[in-house]
Amino acid sequence: MATVTAAAVAATAVTGLSGAPARAQETEVLAVDFAERTGDFRGGATGTLYGFGDEGAPTAAVVNGARITNSSQKAPYGTQHPSGDAVKVEDGFFAKHGEDMYIYVQDYYPEWPYNGGRRPGDDRTYDQATGTYTAEPNGVWDFLEVVEFVAEAVAVDSDRPQDYVFIPYNEPDGGNWYPDWPNQKEQFLADWQATYEKIQEVWERHGLGHARIGGPGDTRWQPERSADILRFAKDHGSLPDVFIWHELGIDNLATYRQHFADYRALEQELGLDPIPVNITEYGMLRDMGVPGQLVQWFAMFEDTKVDAQTAYWNYAGNLSDNSARPNGANAGWWMFKWYGDLAGSETVAVTPPELNAVDTLQGIGAIDEANRRATVLFGGTGSDVTLDLSGLDRSVFGGKVDVEVREAALTGAEGLADTPRVVAAANGVEVEDGRLSLEVPVYDRYAGYQVVITPDSSRDVEADAQAQPWTAVIEAEDMALTDAVVYTQDPQAGGGWKFLASxxxxVGSFDKATSRAEWTVDVPEDGAYRLQVIGGAPGVPGRHALFVDDTAAGTIQYAADLALNANSRWQYRGSAEVLVDLTAGEHLLSLRSSEDGATVLPNSDITLDKAVLTSVATESTVYPAATFRLEEGAALDWANGSDRGSAALQGEGRADLYANAMETGYYEIAVDWATAKASSLELAVNGAPATGFTADRKGRWHSSATVHLVEGINEIELRSPEGATVRALTTVRDRGADDAAVSIEAEDAVLLGSAAVTALADATGSNASGMAYVGWVGNGAANAVELPRDGFAAPGDYDVTVYYANAELSGEHDYNPQVVDRLLQVTEGGTEVGHAYFRYTYSWDSFSQRSLHVTLTTGDRPLRLGNPDAWAPNLDRIVVSPRVIGDPVTERR
Structure with missing residues (x-):
């Protein structure tokens, strides 16, 4: 067996606590046998409950990158939540990877538990045309009328009704109508039959064939109830098309596999063919956004080849706390993305140190023979990991392989996670008898890891890893602290009703004028560095002062984070970023609650989790072909020696990649590619064509263009109708090009109708630029903000980036904040050129950014921002940026 130690593999290691490489006390072994196949990759564990709010919340790039295949949403016209209507979000869901849209039919009711927890009787008469009702009986069970209205709405309003699954009952064993099984069993079974038949009746009326129905939807695995329901449904022709129950809590990481085995055994006992399973709610608060936790759930569900959906603990539209900001990734999102990258693979046998154990090392292994690519995802331990890899077939991988290890470390629910760094890499490692031992240093138990193994490629993976920007990280508890308190965040405290800390x-109680946290760090060169602080500003924006070597160096401005209750207040963490110039050598970075040591800054009592310092002098990220998602016949090409391992594109073949931008602005997008003849390469960004490159003959090429990217995830699609191979795509930040953008403070724009300026007091701690914003926009076409065409007086494609606040809530719920996504419409001379929904920002004083693409056809007609039908978000600043500046350049290599 070839053994590759951490020292030999490590090309660039993210520095660990106090600036030293992260080390653990012991090593655990994860065995992966690529020769023992366990089935086609299913990829259904990235499902989500109410992960979608309104159209574009979250954005298409975030949804597609996470490869969401199934989601449960609100019934059409339902009143349980103000957003999340299945039909309204279906276009974005089905656009790329969406397969099955589930509907919680009972979410037609506004109350939780539904209808006050009581089974409805016949007290109402529903108007099937509108869904409204009068309070009088009509001889029809009230819920049956609701079921008919919901099914009819999907049949008529949806473009994809055949891809819906109806869930008539959600948690009927809990507080929803049928908790007393001995006394309510017969009633439930009769009701199941009635609702099943009603849905089928509607489908038959519309010629839609068989309607898919899921159930029973119990709060947990209920063997007695499940047996009774399946036995009855078999006898009455009403078997569910998808069998559903929930796996919530901490111990479910240990008990789920037995629950699943018991279910399959029950099917056999009853003489039933296997029914597809969806665990439509799984995980606790503590699991969301945490790659080392999520991979444990993913591994169980992928092993059993079921679909599963993260539970909805907070608000709709953020993938159950697995995305950050309106368009960003937190660390958990990257685990979703890595898991989705396995599409088209076969899974393989993985042996962890202990199976069916809570909070332990678990993993997923997969092999894509067509592309000669093997992947291991793992996490869940604080110990270093030895990967015992076997079954690396010489006919697939050859005698030598390239290895790259990437790390996603916890950034909090709202903390922006950059593209995961390569923390270890090796070129041409010899494989003996199909075996390889790889030692991976682990940052902490909440981090997640991706290992990609391919045949020895023409790309120097070690050199690419070494070329990454320098970075260092420190945990807040390891900083030098003054008048602040270190708090232990037990991952199993409170039954998992908490968010975790890296x-x-x-560090909390940062509420005194003398509170400070300090970090001595040695930087390698003169230049600009980005300091990112992961911390929680509970419900309001706040500030810290930054000092470098005891000299004031700026303000760290935090946006507000969720502070709904004790489970989120202080624990729901975001991130703040600031650029600072440093000279080479040792520096003392100091975060302080006061600038003068006497006066506390507004809302400075912010929890601190960790800090990351990254050089941005040359801020580049390489996305190699080995990490591309290859669609429509595109594949990795291992036949061409000089470009082996490149992605071969031809005709409809497409490569998708998801590039993170820590800042909205301009980036050089550079592509290394090759052609066998004259050809072209087309590049689309965030769903719209951006630029193209042309080669006039056979050759190897380096092409580049300056393209506007938006904060967070940017979906980049590459195509070459005539044929080409792409080795890698690289993004390089170009701050000098930002002068091409036009920034307009909303208060300096033309205000129409009720639109009015509000000045913000410094005591609010607001992150509004100029401490003012424009509100009362919308709720009528006349109430708008207008932008004259100063500085962008040319037709063409633009990104409009809006800095906004939206803290609107509607209705009440036991634990979900009832957030409203506000719509903003952009018109040019009265013609709509774009619109987008703007998600919750936690506070009216806290501003986020959301970008939308527009194509302008004139050079003089003003842009108008508003919403004729409802209130638009409050507007702080608008930045209009040409999507591409200059001409693309192609050079022969």
Whole structure:
């Protein structure tokens, strides 16, 4: 067996606590046998409950990158939540990877539990045309009328009704109508039959064939209830098309596999063919956004080849706390993305140190023979990991392989996670008898890891890893602290009703004028560095002062984070970023609650989790072909020696990649590619064509263009109708090009109708630029903000980036904040050129950014921002940026 130690593999290691490489106390072994196949990759564990709010919340790039295949949403016209209507979000869901849209039919009711927890009787008469009702009986069970209205709405309003699954009952064993099984069994079974038949009746009326129905939807695995329901449904021709129950809590990481085995055994006992399973709610608060936790759930569900949906604990439209900001990734999102990258593979046998154990090392292994690519995802331990890899077939991988290890470390629910760094890489490692031992240093138990193994490629993976920008990280509890307190965040406290802290601890009580946290760090060169602080500003924006070597160096401005209750207040963490110039050598970075040591800054009592310092002098990220998603016949090409391992594109073949931008602005997008003849390469960004490159003959080429990217995830699609091979795509930040953008403070724009300026007091701690914003926009076409065409007086494609606040809530719920996504419409001379929904920002004083693409056809007609039908978000600043500046350049290599 070839053994590759951490020292030999490591090309660039993210520095760990106190600036030293992260080390653990012991090593655990994860065995992966690529010769033992366990089935086609299913990829259904990235499902989500109410992960979608309104159209574009979350954005298409975030949804597609996470490869969401199934989601449960609100019934059409339902009143349980103000957003999340299945039909309204279906276009974005089905656009790329969406397969099955589930509907919680009972979410037609506004109350939780539904109808006050009581089974409805016949007290109402529903108007099937509108869904409204009068309070009088009509001889029809009230819920049956609701079921008919919901099914009819999907049949008529949806473009994809055949891809819906109806869930008539959600948690009927809990507080929803049928908790007393001995006394309510017969009633439930009769009701199941009635609702099943009603849905089928509607489908038959519309010629839609068989309607898919899921159930029973119990709060947990209920063997007695499940047996009774399946036995009855078999006898009455009403078997569910998808069998559903929930796996919530901490111990479910240990008990789920037995529950699943018991279910399959029950099917056999009853003489039933296997029914597809969807665990439509799984995980606790503590699991969301945490790659080392999520991979444990993913592994179980992928092993059993079921679909599963993250539970909805907070608000709709953020993938159950697995995305950050309106368009960003947190660390958990990257685990979703890595898992989705396995599409088209076969899974393989993985042996962890202990199976069916809570909070332990678990993993997923997969092999894509067509592309000669093997992947291991793992996490869940604080110990270093030895990967014992076997079954690396010489006919697939050859005698030598390239290895790359990427790390996603916890950034909090709202903390922006950059593209995961390569923390270890090796070129041409010899494989003996199909075996390879790889030692991976682990940052902490909440981090997740991706290992990609391919045949020895023409790309120097070690050199690419070494070329990454320098970075260092420190846990807040390891900083030098003054008048602040270290708190332990037990991952199993409160039954999992909490959010986790990197390293298991954070720093709070940062509420005195003398509170400070300091970090001595040695930087390698003169230049600009980005300091990112992961911390929680509970419900309001706040500030810290930054000092470098005891000299004031700026303000760290935090946006507000969720502070709904004790489970989120202080624990729901975001991130703040600031650029600072440093000279080479040792520096003391100091975060302080006061600028003068006497006066506390507004809302400075912010929990601190960790800090990351990254060089941005040359801020580049390489996306190699080995990490591309290859669609429509595109594949990795291992036949061409000089470009082996490149992605071969031809005709409709497409490569998708998801590039993170820590800042909205201009980036050089550079592509290394090759052609066998004259050809072209087309590049689309965030769903719209951006630029193209042309080669006039056979050759190897380096092409580049300056393209506007938006904060967070940017979906990049590459095509070459005539044929080409792409080795890698690289993004390089170009701050000098930002002068091409036009920034307009909303208060300096033309205000129409009720639109009015509000000045913000410094005491709010707001992150509004100029401490003012424009509100009362919308709720009528006359109430708008107008932008004259100063500085962008040319037709063409633009990104409009809006800095906004939206803290609107509607209705009440036991635990979900009832957030409203506000719509903003952009018109040019009265013609709509774009619109987008703007998600919740936690506070009216806290501003986020959301970008939308527009194509302008004139050079003089003003842009108008508003909403004729409802209130638009409050507007702080608008930045209009040409999507591409200059001409693309192609050079022969």
């Amino acid at each position: 390293g298991g601890e954070d």
